[in-house]
Amino acid sequence: MVPLAGLVDVAFLGHLPEIRYLAGVALATVLFNYIYWTFGFLRMGTTGMTAQAIGREDREGVILIGLRNGLIALSLGLLILVLQQPLRMLGFTLLSATPEVKASGQAYYDALIWGAPATLLNFVLIGWFLGRSQSGKVFLLSAVGNLSNVVLNYLFIVRWGWQSTGAGLGTAIAQYLMLLVGLILINREIPLVKIHQHPAKASFVRQILNPSDLRAAFALNGEILVRTFALVSTFAVFTNLSSTLGTEILSTNAVLLQVVTLTAYFIDGLAFATETLAGVFLGRGAIAQLTQLIWVSGTASLSVGILFAIAFILIPTPLFGLLTNHSAILGRIGSYVGWLLPVLGFGAIAYMLDGYFLGLTAGRILRISVLAAASLGFAPMAIAAWYFRNTHLLWLSLALFMVVRALSLAIFVPRTLKTNSIDRCQRSDPP
Structure with a gap:
């Protein structure tokens, strides 16, 4: 689902009259690969640690791993938003391209960066579901995120002519839709209100922040x-x-x-x-x-x-x-x-x-x-x-x-x- 959505986005941009939009998004993607996939440990570390806790039949440990890594992801996502302008300036200074291509890439960046908190939290959600062998839920999240991405990018790029900006905005909104569905899935299985009202809530919080x-x-x-x-x-x-x-x-x-x-x-x-x-x-x-x-x-x-x-x-x-x-x-x-x-x-x-x-x-x-x-x-x-x-x-x-x-x-x-x-x-x- 993920690469097919990406291919459709490339097809939308690749069929525009000017190729600079495709080239600009390819350039900006380099920067986002650094911003996002540098934090790919949120998905990878969550899966391995959760799977081992499942193997040990440690149910509380499974929940703690998800909450702990979710807290880390949210903090990093908000930090990216705070630092978005310095990251933009540094990234596009180091990348080589014509002014037109850079302008297209910057327009894509300015829209997509607002999806950072949702993207990093989705890393944790996917890793947590994978660690629990719940690949069906991962597929559902992927379907929601990527199908909505395709639909939104069709509207923004093809129908409304927003070009690079539309590609970034469509992807950012899709990440928040994916996060919403993920939280609903978790709440159906482990109601968040029960965690909030748990008698040992203070102890639970201390375990999440255990040094x-x-x-x-x-x-x-x-x-x-x-x-x-x-x-x-x-x-x-x-x-x-x-x-x-x-x-x-x-x-x-x-x-x-x-x-x-x-x-x-x-x-x-x-x-x-x-x-x-x-x-x-x-x-x-x-x-x-x-x-x-x-x-x-x-x-x-x-x-x-x-x-x-x-x-x-x-x-x-x-x-x-x-x-x-x-x-x-x-x-x-x-x-x-x-x-x-x-x-x-x-x-x-x-x-x-x-x-x-x-x-x-x-x-x-x-x-x-x-x-x-x-x-x-x-x-x-x-x-x-x-x-x-x-x-x-x-x-x-x-x-x-x-x-x-x-x-x-x-x-x-x-x-x-x-x-x-x-x-x-x-x-x-x-x-």
Whole structure:
């Protein structure tokens, strides 16, 4: 649901007379990736910790994790709103593009930023439902958020001509609708008034703010934050280098990255399930089941990645034609679409293993892996791409990033299948 809504938005913008609106939104998305996905630990940490509490049959712990991370999310969301102007100034100063493209990106930013509190709270809601194996509720939230996003963006972009501003406003409103439905689902299961009226409410509040639990949450979240920041930075540099090669290359790569995003979300469905099951198995102490989980999830994820890549390589014009009607972009895509095979093939393994280690709350391993991939796999070839102004080298840098990320995560898998090694994987001591 998430990537399909994004593809529809790209199609709305890609069929406007001027391509600068699509390019501007692609540029602003780099900034929002930093703002939002840097706080992706709110979803990832919530899922793993909740799943392990479920495995231990700790019902009170499950509620405390949701409330504690929800409080953190709300605080961060409000802080983003307070700092929106400095973030805007810094972000667009560092990003490279023509004045027209930047203006379109800034219009998108000014509208979308108001959805920050809802977006971060939705991270926690999704993580909490996933940790409790309630994927049906996650699907409902996704359906509400993304279908409303499509409808609103159609009205704002196509019907009313609000262009980049409409794209940002539609997405922001959709996040609040998604949050409202999520709170209703929680209230039906655990009435919030009961928590408010609980006789031991003061004790409950103290447990939410318990220093040791907060430290544990921030320790895990810190590792995931570094991991996510490095991951987002890789794609940000990729997009920024694309923009230095011209608006057409930026738009072409933005369309190709939509395919990467589409596939990644399909694989993330498997990764989320892997994350939940890994956490539950660990909470139960059922280490032997982790081996079977790795093989099943790994085979399914790789199959999805390869199938998507082959489909877009074999029939590029009809599929990419759904996203844009600009002949210059469609003509360029054929030269670079082959890079989807290594990017999605190795990326599939990396995404799946990400979910596995998140379920084990092994943040240290995730941090080590992505830093190795960014510094050893991506950076050297990205520098070469910038120096030689070569788009193929730029895609090679992204492929190498996925290769190193998948291999570096795979190296740690055997030690997680030994009972006495789990604690070492979760701690932050050196490997």
